[in-house]
Amino acid sequence: METKDILQNLVSGIAIGSTYGLIGLGVVFLWQSIERINFANISSAMLSAYLFYTFYSEIGMGFFISFVLSVGIVALYGLGLRYLIHEPITKRGGGRLEFVVATLMICVLWLNVIIVFYGGLPKPFPPVFGKATDFVRFAGVSLPVVYFYIFLVVAILMAFLHFLLRKTLVGKSLRATAQNKEVAQLMGVNVNLTTSLAFMLSTTVVGIAGILLAPIYFVSLELGGGSIGIKGFSAAVMAGLIDPYGAVVGGILLGIIENFSTLFISSTYRDVISFLILVAVLIFKPKGIFVWSLHRD
Amino acid sequence: MSLLKIRNLAVSYNGIPALKKVSFEINKGEVVSVLGPNGAGKTTLLRAISGLVKCEKESEILYKGKNIVGLQAYKIARMGIAHVPEGRQVFPDLSVQENLEVASVLTSLNRRSGKIQKVYELFQELNSRKNQPAGTLSGGEQQMLAIGRALVSDSELIMVDEPSMGLAPVIISRIFKTLRQIVQEQNLTLLLVEQNAKLSLPLSDRIYVLSQGRIVLSGTVDEVKDSDLIRQMYFARE
Numbered sequence: 001m002e003t004k005d006i007l008q009n010l011v012s013g014i015a016i017g018s019t020y021g022l023i024g025l026g027v028v029f030l031w032q033s034i035e036r037i038n039f040a041n042i043s044s045a046m047l048s049a050y051l052f053y054t055f056y057s058e059i060g061m062g063f064f065i066s067f068v069l070s071v072g073i074v075a076l077y078g079l080g081l082r083y084l085i086h087e088p089i090t091k092r093g094g095g096r097l098e099f100v101v102a103t104l105m106i107c108v109l110w111l112n113v114i115i116v117f118y119g120g121l122p123k124p125f126p127p128v129f130g131k132a133t134d135f136v137r138f139a140g141v142s143l144p145v146v147y148f149y150i151f152l153v154v155a156i157l158m159a160f161l162h163f164l165l166r167k168t169l170v171g172k173s174l175r176a177t178a179q180n181k182e183v184a185q186l187m188g189v190n191v192n193l194t195t196s197l198a199f200m201l202s203t204t205v206v207g208i209a210g211i212l213l214a215p216i217y218f219v220s221l222e223l224g225g226g227s228i229g230i231k232g233f234s235a236a237v238m239a240g241l242i243d244p245y246g247a248v249v250g251g252i253l254l255g256i257i258e259n260f261s262t263l264f265i266s267s268t269y270r271d272v273i274s275f276l277i278l279v280a281v282l283i284f285k286p287k288g289i290f291v292w293s294l295h296r297d
Numbered sequence: 298m299s300l301l302k303i304r305n306l307a308v309s310y311n312g313i314p315a316l317k318k319v320s321f322e323i324n325k326g327e328v329v330s331v332l333g334p335n336g337a338g339k340t341t342l343l344r345a346i347s348g349l350v351k352c353e354k355e356s357e358i359l360y361k362g363k364n365i366v367g368l369q370a371y372k373i374a375r376m377g378i379a380h381v382p383e384g385r386q387v388f389p390d391l392s393v394q395e396n397l398e399v400a401s402v403l404t405s406l407n408r409r410s411g412k413i414q415k416v417y418e419l420f421q422e423l424n425s426r427k428n429q430p431a432g433t434l435s436g437g438e439q440q441m442l443a444i445g446r447a448l449v450s451d452s453e454l455i456m457v458d459e460p461s462m463g464l465a466p467v468i469i470s471r472i473f474k475t476l477r478q479i480v481q482e483q484n485l486t487l488l489l490v491e492q493n494a495k496l497s498l499p500l501s502d503r504i505y506v507l508s509q510g511r512i513v514l515s516g517t518v519d520e521v522k523d524s525d526l527i528r529q530m531y532f533a534r535e
Binding site: 169172173175176179180182183184185186187188189190191192293294 | 347348349369370371374375379380382386388389390391395396398399400402403430432433446450
């Protein structure tokens with residue numbers, strides 16, 4: 001074992017892990033605002049990756065336009081989730097279970113919609129974050145350029161979210177609503193608005209994660225189901241489902257553990273280990289590990 | 298003209314009535330206390346006015362002449378009714394300053410910081426804990442913050458639900474003193490819900506006594522303070 005290997009795995013673990021963190025963030029935003037878990041959370045990642053592929057590779061739009069368009073559509077999709085799924089279910093007296101079943105079906109629906117329109121085979125992701133052969137060499141370590149794009153985008157996004165939640169009145173109202181919806185209303189906070197915002201933020205961050213993961217997983221059905229989605233849940237669970245910062249830290253930790261388990265044990269068990277972490281956290285620390293908030297349910 | 302006029306207000310939880318055709322009114326600039334034992338419906342009354350619970354069909358709550366029954370809670374708050382909820386309920390993870398900022402959504406932008414500054418002058422303790430999460434404050438400080446939130450909201454009617462609950466006597470008298478000061482200085486209308494008559498009588502212009510969901514006694518403080526009911530309920534055990 002050389003330091004070089006350790007450094008290599010650390011950096012790639014942090015890069016991949018931060019995208020798991022974004023997926024976990026999607027879970028946290030929704031849980032905070034409506035106390036529901038969206039089982040189609042990960043679908044937003046697949047949708048934005050395919051949208052980006054369509055706009056950039058098939059239609060030939062520029063990178064920036066394609067990125068903004070795909071993420072924008074996924075944000076609107078969040079509103080759709082609220083008004084076409086959540087509100088009708090709630091109006092008819094449905095609770096958490098109904099929402100889980102509905103979103104689980106939506107997850108399956110999107111996978112099939114993608115198969116119908118794009119086929120089941122993975123599409124190559126355009127080399128917008130550098131080609132697969134582009135490496136940055138540093139102190140004897142070679143790292144794919146895409147990792148640095150991931151760092152960059154995640155850093156910008158986190159700075160934006162931090163600004164939104166901590167410095168703007170809208171963000172403060174959003175946090176107030178998350179902590180006590182009823183009293184937030186007594187303060188005159190428009191909860192319709194904050195709920196919509198939470199849905200949109202939830203799908204948007206996952207959508208951005210989808211575009212970042214596409215160079216690694218390709219534009220494929222893998223982005224819309226199973227293991228990546230569960231890694232996002234693991235990150236969210238480590239944050240007790242309520243701490244946005246905790247979700248990102250949890251995701252990064254998960255990415256690092258995953259990479260080192262590949263290094264020390266075998267890549268065969270990579271996914272198993274993240275599931276084990278999820279189960280272990282749920283059993284031993286069901287209120288989360290990285291939770292800095294005072295309000296716990 | 299009455300600021301708030303309530304007619305035939307009825308609320309029930311799963312078919313069990315909590316308020317039975319309650320009618321009363323509050324005039325502008327008045328301090329009105331609603332007294333009553335636990336379970337009399339005092340908190341339900343405030344929650345009904347704020348739109349947090351559903352009222353029965355025939356209920357009417359007129360605020361400045363407009364019926365507000367069925368409006369969403371945040372819209373009622375925006376009309377100028379502030380509600381300091383039972384048990385304080387500050388936002389624990391928001392700092393003291395942020396709690397006040399969220400409550401000042403309705404105040405025009407240029408007056409917000411002035412309003413918040415005024416709360417800090419009224420409650421010095423809060424000033425030194427500005428950036429601390431509200432969840433780390435003591436019970437008394439949380440109550441001050443909860444009242445402070447109502448003050449920055451620019452509301453005309455302030456409803457306070459049992460401000461004495463769970464607090465030490467010295468803090469309670471401090472809070473009531475401040476409430477009196479606020480009412481005198483700032484032309485506000487106060488609806489106070491309280492179990493403790495000794496605290497609320499000196500502050501009030503008029504009293505309503507609520508028992509099992511009905512108003513059983515009403516009048517000015519002078520009229521009711523010698524009544525048997527008030528004596529029995531509040532001073533008998535002295």
